[in-house]
Amino acid sequence: MPTTVKAVGAKAENSPIEPLEIQRRDVLPEDVRVGIEYSGICHSDIHTVRGDWGDMPYPVVPGHEIIGRVLEVGDKVTRHKVGDLVGVGVIVKSCGECENCLDGDDHFCQGPTGPLLTFGEADPYTPGSFTQGGYSREIVTTEKFVYRIPENLDKAAAAPLLCAGITVYSPLKHWGAGPGKTVGVVGIGGLGHMAVKFAHALGAHTVAMTSSPEKVALGKSLGADEVLVTSDKEAMREAREKFDIIISTLPGDHDMNPYLDLLGRGGTYVVVGAVSNMTHPVFLPRLMKRHRSIAGSQIGSTRETQEMLDFCGEHNITADIELINADYINEAYDRVVAGDVQFRFVIDASTI
CATH class of the missing domain: 3.90.180.10 (Medium-chain alcohol dehydrogenases, catalytic domain)
Known part of the structure; x- marks a missing residue:
């Protein structure tokens, strides 16, 4: 019974x-x-x-x-x-x-x-x-x-x-996070804090990305080698083309274009947080001129x-x-x- x-x-x-x-x-x-x-x-x-x-x-x-x-x-x-x-x-x-x-x-x-x-x-x-x-x-x-x-x-x-753990571990492994790679994690929340921990443990140079300057210390406490404040335009310019992988844990519709500029040749922007439609147009030359990709991953x-x-x-x-x-x-x-x-x-x- x-x-x-x-x-x-x-x-x-x-x-x-x-x-x-x-x-x-x-x-x-x-x-x-x-x-x-x-x-x-x-x-x-x-x-x-x-x-x-x-x-x-x-x-x-x-x-x-x-x-x-x-x-x-x-x-x-x-x-x-x-x-x-x-x-x-x-x-x-x-x-x-x-x-x-x-x-x-x-x-x-x-x-x-x-x-x-x-x-x-x-x-x-x-x-x-x-x-x-x-x-x-x-x-x-x-x-x-x-x-x-x-x-x-x-x-x-x-x-x-x-x-939360497997949602970010899977794309990090799939896109080759490890020694010699620079990995960015957008958003320091439920998913993002796990992605920072995993990327660091996998041996990648790990950069936490947040729009809030007050979260810099938090990002470093999780194991990030650097914290990039995305609301700082000069810091964003200096970070262009430095990333192999960016894991986006942003939970909803957002403009991907500023993050695509951060990808180096062959870099990938992986969406794991947003589950609804995106409405911000992607400026396609940002993808085409550096062999960049936008990808998604689920659990x-x-x-x-x-x-x-x-x-x-x-x-x-x-x-x-x-x-x-x-x-x-x-x-x-x-x-x-x-x-x-x-x-x-x-x-x-x-x-x-």
């Missing part, structure tokens, strides 16, 4: 986060049941429950930055055992048969329904129901999408690695996610967080929207 577990979620669009009870499926042969200890708050949780991204099947329990211990495993599970520290991220299933899945890019699954998101999508395991996320006490997930978490990491601070594959977590264990990298109880989530949402968090909220799931 399915298990009833405590959770918090939204019962309708724009309704507050409040206590709920949800059903978790029986553990199938390839499943892992996880007792959730910590769950990060991602801005996409807020967009989803507030209806910013279209209709949702309410009630919905958000959360895809999940850390906990294995409570039970199915008969065919080989990667995990009871008691292991594990994580669950943005997706919980892919078809496993399409070209992208077979190439190891399961987060780009081209199956009939694409990759199955951790919350808010039709649940193929329980017809008529929908996936529910990590703002809960337990979750049941196919073992392929359950990740080993290094025991040396702070558990609460490791939760945002499952979304990462299961292989990359485990690689990222192992890398974090080796370098003791976690997110900077504010740990909260479940009864503070609504206030935390308002603070995220206002930009008043340094850098991620994480829920203590024992308070649910």
Whole structure:
């Protein structure tokens, strides 16, 4: 029989986060049941429950930055055992048969329904129901999408690695961040602070970019070799053509042209933060005369996610967080929207 577990979620669009009870499926042969200890708050949780991204099947329990211990495993599970520290991220299933899945890019699954998101999508395991996320006490997930978490990491601070971490680690690796490369990170927020930490640990000359002069010390404290104040026109002129990769964590519509000028020959401006349409025209000669590129990236594959977590264990990298109880989530949402968090909220799931 399915298990009833405590959770918090939204019962309708724009309704507050409040206590709920949800059903978790029986553990199938390839499943892992996880007792959730910590769950990060991602801005996409807020967009989803507030209806910013279209209709949702309410009630919905958000959360895809999940850390906990294995409570039970199915008969065919080989990667995990009871008691292991594990994580669950943005997706919980892919078809496993399409070209992208077979190439190891399961987060780009081209199956009939694409990759199955951790919350808010039709649940193929329980017809008529929908996936529910990590703002809960337990979750049941196919073992392929359950990740080993290094025991040396702070558990609460490791939760945002499952979304914020992999979202910036994947493009840094894909575009070759490392020794001999100069990497810029635009925006020192939830995504950006992780990108600075990763780029520095990968051995790249790392430059944090912010429009706020008061964030210079903050950028350097995260591991940036330099901090470029983008509102300083002279500093921007001096930085032209110095960058191999720029990771843009800016969350919305913005003018890319000033950043394209910073790219050297063959440089790439990678968008990971903005998820809506851009309205500022790109001055094409900026791209053409230096073989520059504009690219995009979205989370990462299961292989990359485990690689990222192992890398974090080796370098003791976690997110900077504010740990909260479940009864503070609504206030935390308002603070995220206002930009008043340094850098991620994480829920203590024992308070649910």
